[in-house]
Amino acid sequence: MRVKIAGVGKCLPGIDVPGRLVTNDDIIKILLAHGALKPGTDQPWQPGELTSQKIIDLVGIRERRWVTDEPNTSDLALVAADKALAQAGIGWEDIGILAIGSSTPEALWPSTSCFVLNKVIKNKIAAGEWPESEGKTKLRIPAFDLLAACTSGLYAIDMVRKHLLFGETGAEYGLAVGAEVLSRVLDFSDTNADLWGDGAGAVVLKKDEGPSGIICSQLGSDPWSAETTHSVGKDMRVHETPSRPNIWIKGHEVQKFVLKIIPELAARTLAQANEDPARKRPLTIGDVDLIVCHQANARIFEFPARKLGIPVEKFYVNVDRRGNCSSASVLMALCEAVEEGRIRKGDLVMLMSFGGGLTWASMLVEW
DSSP states (O other): OEEEEEEEEEEOBTTTBSEEEEEHHHHHHHHHHTTOBOTTSSOBOOTTTSOHHHHHHHHOOOEEEEEOSSOOHHHHHHHHHHHHHHHHTOOGGGEEEEEEEOSSOSOSSSOHHHHHHHHHHHHHHHTTSSOHHHHTTTTOSOEEEEOBTBTHHHHHHHHHHHHHHSTTOOOSEEEEEEEEOGGGGOOTTBGGGGGBOOEEEEEEEEEESSSOEEEEEEEEEOGGGGGGEEEESSSSSOOSSOOOOEEEEOHHHHHHHHHHHHHHHHHHHHHHHTTOTTOSSOOOGGGOOEEEEOOSOGGGGHHHHHHHTSOGGGBOOOHHHHOBOGGGHHHHHHHHHHHTTOSOTTOEEEEEEEETTTEEEEEEEEO
8 A cells, every 4th residue: 555645735925825926136135235244254245246147046046935924834834735635635624634844833832733723623614614513623633743944844744644554543634734934034134045935835645555656755864964054043042142033054065965965865765666576677767757856956956967867857946936945845846846747647756855954855756
C-alpha cells in the first residue's frame, strides 16, 4: 500500500487573501528607506546601486507577494487546504490528521493547525452545514505544527503519510500544509529582506492500493550548521536590548550546503527506491520527469543539474514570481506545476527541500 497525493491547493496574498504584489522596484525603495547595508559591508546602498536587474541576476526573483495586516497564518493555510480538499473531492469530515509546517506559526500555542480546525468548525456551523451540537465534535483529529524551517512542508507530508500507513490508524485521508507570513519578521535594513514571500500550499494524502503514490522519502538534518540561519527577535532568549525581528542567514554558507545536498539527496532517494525487490529495473535520475525543489534562489539549480547530468529545465522554478516562501515553497510549487501541466499521470516526480537547522528532505512520487 502507498499514500498518494489526491489533491493540491495554494493561497496567494492579493488574490486569495488581502495582500499585495511587491516588485523588485518596490522592495528597493523599502531597503533604501531603511538604510539597508551592502552584504558583507557596513556601507548602505546608494540610489542607483541596487537595481531590479541586480536582484534578478543574483537570486532570480522578480516579485513576491506579502499579506496586509488582516490575514494570519491560519487564514492562508485554510484557503490552500480548502482548495486541495475540493480537488480531491472530499470534505473536512473525511480528514483523519492535519499537520502544518511553518516558520511563522500564528502563535507559540495553540498550534496553527488547531486555529485552522477552529475556523472550519465555526464556518460550517455559521453556514448551517453542520448542526452546532455535532460540529463541535466533528474534527477531533490529531492536529499539530512542525518546525523544520524551509523543510517543514515536506516534513509535514511525511508525518501525515506515515500516520496513514501506521497499522492502528483507520483514517483514509490526511492533510499537510505549509503556510508562511514571512513579511512580518523582516528587518528592512537587511538586504536579504528581498528574498522572502508569503503564501501557503496544501496537499491531501490518501491511502491507496494502486501503483501511484509516494515511493519513498529521505528526511534528516546537519545540525553542525544550526547557526547558519535563524530567527531574530522572535524567541525566548534573554536580550539586554530588544532585537528587531529578522530572518538572519549566512547566504554563502547556506548556498554551499544546498549545492552539495541536492545531488546527494537525489542519489540517496533513488537508491532507496531501488531497494524494492519488486522493481524490475533500477531507476535513474533520467527517469525522473520533474524535480520540484525548495525555491530559495533560481540560480542554485544550474550546478546540481550539471552534477546530475540532466537538463536544468527538469527543475521546476517559480521563485521568480513567489520569492522564498519557506515551508510553503515546495507545496506551492507542486500545485503550480500541476496547474501548468508540468506533471501528468504516471510521471515520476522528486520533491526536495532544505532549510535552517540545517534540515533536508526528499520524496519520490509516482503521479
